[in-house]
Amino acid sequence: MTSEMRDRLSPFRDRAIARGVPAGDVERWLATARPCVTLARDGGGPVVGQFGGPLLLPADTPDPAHPFVASIDLAALPADGTDLPLPPDGRLLLFAFPETADDCETMGSVVYVPAGTAVKERDRNAWNSFDFGDDEAMFEAFPQGPLRAMANVSLPYHHAVELLGKPGSGPLPGHPCSEELVAVWASTHDDIAPEGPLQIGGYADEEAVYTDPVAVAVSRAMRAAEAGRWDGPVSDDVLDWVLLADWHAGMDVQGWESSTVHWVIQREDLAERRFDRAFTSVFWNP
Template structure:
């Protein structure tokens, strides 16, 4: 934890202490902090800091892809200019430049398929404009209307801090869940973060790195995504190899689709990737999991 991170977390630590949580528990939880980049459109949120950061990409816009990349099977969400991200905005080993394109269908289907994809376009790569509706080959009108409701416009980035929103892990030895290992007061600490987060790192519709969040959260959404990736690989719906160890994975990005798309108010899209795939820039190996509470 850098001195700047520690200073930014002061309101959280004060709130946790006021709730009677022992100092050791507060410090152990604070040490889990991760940097992240929060991306917002002008006018998003409550106005506090909106539009202050550099433009690092956009929601929607033309779909520009290399000729050897097939038409994606999911709708186009956003493109990120990695060179424009603030320095050290995340702790992910992202390429220093090029564009990251995110695709997703913000609805749950089955537990054995990915609901999106990621394409990395290095600097200098020749690209051509594609049909943004090619994913909807059957021309389903309802889905076409949903895609038209996807957000559009430039995205500005703010370097933020992120603490876990999940407070429990599934217990193998008996049904149910328990507090995060090493953090017996995890549920109370998450509540303290929820009380203070808006004044420390206000949320935006898109987040790069950090911890995953969703409407109804208990266990880590990344762990859910990993279990789905394992099942998808076993069912032949996604190429392996796949590690079942959550520590081998990271959150690449979160999209709170419910902020923008009518009818999907509870939906959150999680793009996750294995650490070794990220280091090797194999973004085609990212897996997309969606939380939806219809």
Template sequence: MTPEMRDRLRPFHDEAIARGIPAGDVERWLATARPCVTLTPDGDGPVVGHFGGPLLLPADTPDPAHPYVASLDLAALPADATDLPLPPDGRLLLFAFPETADDYKTMGSVVYVPAGSAVVERDRHAWNSLDFEDEEEMFEAFPQGPLRATSHVSLPHHQAVELPGRPGSVPLPGHPRSEELVAVWKSLRDDIAPEGPLQIGGYADEEAIYTDPVAIAVTRAVKAVEAGRWDEPVSDDVSDWLLLADWQAGMDVAGWESATVHWVIQREDLSARRFDRAFASVFWNP
């Protein structure tokens, strides 16, 4: 953790100690802090991307199977704003259908367009080849406009893990006071690192959270492989995966008010720029 991150988290440290959480537990929790970038349509930060807009892809890139959400200019992201090994330039395009799948499959995708690539404008509605009206209404409610970046710090929002072969859950390993520490973070997050509709890196969040959404996404990816709906290799070890991006969708359309999309990717795939290997999991509370 950098000195700047520690300074920003000083109110969290002080509040946790004031609530009687032992200093050792607080320090171990602080050691999990990760940098992240929050993207919002307002604020003072630089414009680093857009919700919606024209869909620009290389001519040989297939039409994505999911609706177009946003594009990011990686060169415009603040330096060292995340701990993800992202390319230094080029554009990252995010696609998602913000609804939980009835079976195990990815609900979105990521396309990386290297800097200088020749692109052509594509049909933003190609994913809806059957012209479903309700789904088109949902897509039309996707946010539009520029995204401004603010560098933030992220702590876990989840407090427990499920153990294979055992019912229920237990506190995060090594953090017996995780429930109390998460409560402190939730009480102070708006002052320390206000959330935005889109986040790059950091920890995953959603409307109702208890265990790690990334772990849930990994389970779905593994089962998607077993069902023949996702290509191997896929690790079942959550530590091999990273949160690439979170989108708090919440469109003002009946049935999609509280959807959250989590794009996750294996560390080795991210390092190799295999963004086609990103997997999207959705929390949806219709």
């Protein structure tokens, strides 16, 4: 954790200690902090991409099977804004359908377009091959417009892990006060790290969270691979995965309140720029 991140998190530290959390537990929790980039349509940060807009893809890239959400100019992101090994330039295109499905299906995709690649505009509705009117109306409600970046800091929003071999859950390993620390973060993060509808890197969040949404996404990716509906190999160790991006769709799309899209990817795939191996999980409580 950088000194700047540590200084920024001082209100969290002070609040946690004031609530009686042992200083050692607070420091171990602070050591888990990750940098992230928050993207929003307002604010004073630099423009780094946009929600919607024309869909520009290389000629040999198939039409994505999910609606187009946003494009990110990787070269424009704040330096060291995340701890992810992202390419230094090019564009990252995010696609998603912000509804839950069965546990054996990815609900979106990611396309990386290297800088200088020739592209052509595609039909943004090509994903809706069956011409479902309700789905198209939902897509038309997706947000549009420039996205501005703010370098941010992220702490876990989840406090528990599922217990292996028996029902129930327990505190995060090594963090006996995890539930109270998450509560402190919930009460302080608006002042420390204001949220935006889109986040690159950091920790995953959703409306009702007690276990890690990335771990949920990993278990779904494993089931999808076992069912032959997503290409493996898939590691069952959540430490081998990272959150690539979060989209709080409920902030923008009326009728999809509480919907959150999580794009996750294995660390090895990210390092090798195999963005086609990203898996998309959705939390939605209609």
